[in-house]
Amino acid sequence: MHTTQLSGTRIREKRIELGLRQAALAAAVGISPSYLNLIEHNRRRIGGKLMSALASELGVDAATLSEGADSHLLDQLRAAADLIGDKAEVTRAEELATRFPGWSELITLQARRLAVLEGRVQALSDRMAHDPFLATALHDVISAVTAIRSTAAILVGQEQIDADWQRRFHENIHTDSLRLGKSSEALIAYLEAPDDASQSPETPMGQVDAYLAQNSYHLPALENDDADLPEVVARSGLTGAAAVLLAGVCKQYADDARALPMAPFAQACLQLGYDPARLSAKFGVDFATVLRRLPSLPPGMGHPPMGLAVCDASGALLYLKPVPGFAMPVTGGACSLWPLFSALSRPSQPLRSMAVLPGPVALPLLCYAIAVPITQHQFDMPPVLRSYMLVLPGPSEDAAQPVPVGVSCRICPRADCTSRREPAIIGLSTL
Amino acid sequence: MGKRVLLIEDEPNIIEAICFILSRDGWTVHTHEDGQSAMAKVLALPPDMIILDVMLPGRSGFDILRELRSTDVTKDIPVMMLTARGQEKDRELALRLGATHFMTKPFSNSEVRDYVRAMMDA
Numbered sequence: 001m002h003t004t005q006l007s008g009t010r011i012r013e014k015r016i017e018l019g020l021r022q023a024a025l026a027a028a029v030g031i032s033p034s035y036l037n038l039i040e041h042n043r044r045r046i047g048g049k050l051m052s053a054l055a056s057e058l059g060v061d062a063a064t065l066s067e068g069a070d071s072h073l074l075d076q077l078r079a080a081a082d083l084i085g086d087k088a089e090v091t092r093a094e095e096l097a098t099r100f101p102g103w104s105e106l107i108t109l110q111a112r113r114l115a116v117l118e119g120r121v122q123a124l125s126d127r128m129a130h131d132p133f134l135a136t137a138l139h140d141v142i143s144a145v146t147a148i149r150s151t152a153a154i155l156v157g158q159e160q161i162d163a164d165w166q167r168r169f170h171e172n173i174h175t176d177s178l179r180l181g182k183s184s185e186a187l188i189a190y191l192e193a194p195d196d197a198s199q200s201p202e203t204p205m206g207q208v209d210a211y212l213a214q215n216s217y218h219l220p221a222l223e224n225d226d227a228d229l230p231e232v233v234a235r236s237g238l239t240g241a242a243a244v245l246l247a248g249v250c251k252q253y254a255d256d257a258r259a260l261p262m263a264p265f266a267q268a269c270l271q272l273g274y275d276p277a278r279l280s281a282k283f284g285v286d287f288a289t290v291l292r293r294l295p296s297l298p299p300g301m302g303h304p305p306m307g308l309a310v311c312d313a314s315g316a317l318l319y320l321k322p323v324p325g326f327a328m329p330v331t332g333g334a335c336s337l338w339p340l341f342s343a344l345s346r347p348s349q350p351l352r353s354m355a356v357l358p359g360p361v362a363l364p365l366l367c368y369a370i371a372v373p374i375t376q377h378q379f380d381m382p383p384v385l386r387s388y389m390l391v392l393p394g395p396s397e398d399a400a401q402p403v404p405v406g407v408s409c410r411i412c413p414r415a416d417c418t419s420r421r422e423p424a425i426i427g428l429s430t431l
Numbered sequence: 432m433g434k435r436v437l438l439i440e441d442e443p444n445i446i447e448a449i450c451f452i453l454s455r456d457g458w459t460v461h462t463h464e465d466g467q468s469a470m471a472k473v474l475a476l477p478p479d480m481i482i483l484d485v486m487l488p489g490r491s492g493f494d495i496l497r498e499l500r501s502t503d504v505t506k507d508i509p510v511m512m513l514t515a516r517g518q519e520k521d522r523e524l525a526l527r528l529g530a531t532h533f534m535t536k537p538f539s540n541s542e543v544r545d546y547v548r549a550m551m552d553a
Contacts, residue, residue, distance in 0.1 A: 176444055
């Protein structure tokens with residue numbers, strides 16, 4: 001058994017702890033004090049008999065003196081050190097971990113906690129950027145505050161203001177303060193509202209969503225012809241209704257994978273610019289299958305982000321793969337202007353259009369949609385329809401004017417929308 | 432007559448306050464509230480300086496700024512962007528698109544007045 005870099009340090013600490021003089025310990029094991037001094041300062045590596053003798057004199061197991069710091073802990077310490085660039089003494093990480101394991105654990109714990117919190121901050125920041133209601137609500141609040149602050153500063157300034165202007169500014173402050181109150185109440189109500197229940201992992205659909213999101217909506221186990229669906233569902237850990245829902249999703253995924261094998265499909269996507277119509281023609285596969293297959297392209301291969309929404313004839317959302325800049329409420333009440341719903345009035349007719357959500361920095365979204373019957377035709381029975389909408393964020397080469405859509409009327413700032421079902425909870429005065 | 436400032440902003444009480452401050456400081460202030468027709472207003476004047484809100488009805492301030500900078504007669508007009516969104520990426524976008532200055536709401540009157548003076552006297 002040979003010493004690690006820090007065995008000497010441990011020998012020294014143990015000796016001091018026992019109140020032994022260096023010369024006494026050296027004599028006890030038959031070496032000179034100067035040699036022990038070199039060992040204790042990690043300048044000589046020892047092993048075998050000498051290590052056993054020292055351990056025996058110190059009343060500890062030799063392994064205790066020889067063991068290095070936990071390699072996992074060292075890795076985490078080095079990762080934590082990366083947070084501050086080259087300021088940390090990375091070469092002395094083992095010394096730190098060995099001498100102060102508790103503090104080292106604390107450092108790594110804090111680094112992990114920091115990473116989690118940074119992730120949350122990023123998620124909230126994304127929400128600020130992509131949640132049109134939140135952006136509009138905050139804009140309303142800050143606009144009112146700005147007007148009040150600016151107007152009040154004029155009134156309390158040194159300059160003389162004639163009576164008419166004073167009266168106008170007082171009225172403006174009054175109006176803005178009322179608006180600020182309403183906007184703040186609406187904002188608080190929105191922020192305090194429980195999350196969309198269907199997105200909660202507690203619901204079966206939420207559990208399936210979470211499982212698919214964890215797998216980046218790409219399921220390699222279902223890409224082969226001999227895919228074992230029950231095995232995939234079992235491995236997901238989902239049970240009950242969630243397992244039933246996932247089984248349906250997996251069956252559809254496996255069917256689509258057989259119709260459009262991944263390797264040639266991914267290659268064709270690159271060649272044909274992800275155009276579903278051209279892909280449909282190339283593979284002789286129906287348009288809806290292509291719309292479902294595109295969002296399952298593997299992540300990290302340079303494919304653009306693609307969202308997918310699926311609904312039934314009532315407009316109830318059955319599946320949603322979100323992408324940045326694209327959102328729909330899963331519990332219903334979505335904006336009726338999405339092509340997903342327009343497609344229901346024209347079954348089997350593929351649609352292509354640009355859409356844009358409200359907000360100052362909202363990206364246009366290229367949408368492809370089609371509604372198709374999923375049952376055999378029967379006399380006197382309406383077909384059961386499914387509507388599919390593929391969403392690609394970002395401007396299209398087609399400069400068509402995007403259709404202004406929203407997330408849901410309740411949180412939509414588009415006051416003059418002819419499709420509005422109910423007033424928004426903010427900006428009521430403008431409706 | 433003082434130099435012309437065009438304020439493109441859709442909040443009437445902010446418009447009134449800024450107009451009052453700048454008018455008292457000797458500038459001739461024109462206002463416009465709609466994003467869609469803002470470029471036409473700029474071309475009709477054109478102003479010596481523009482104060483441009485980001486979040487406008489009809490068209491975003493960023494889009495207007497992009498067009499201002501790609502149009503010969505407007506590309507050199509100083510533009511101060513106003514926004515309620517203080518995120519760094521908005522500031523970076525504004526400056527990348529050619530904004531001369533970026534001010535986050537709520538601002539102080541003296542900030543606006545001092546910056547307009549600096550721009551007009553430059």
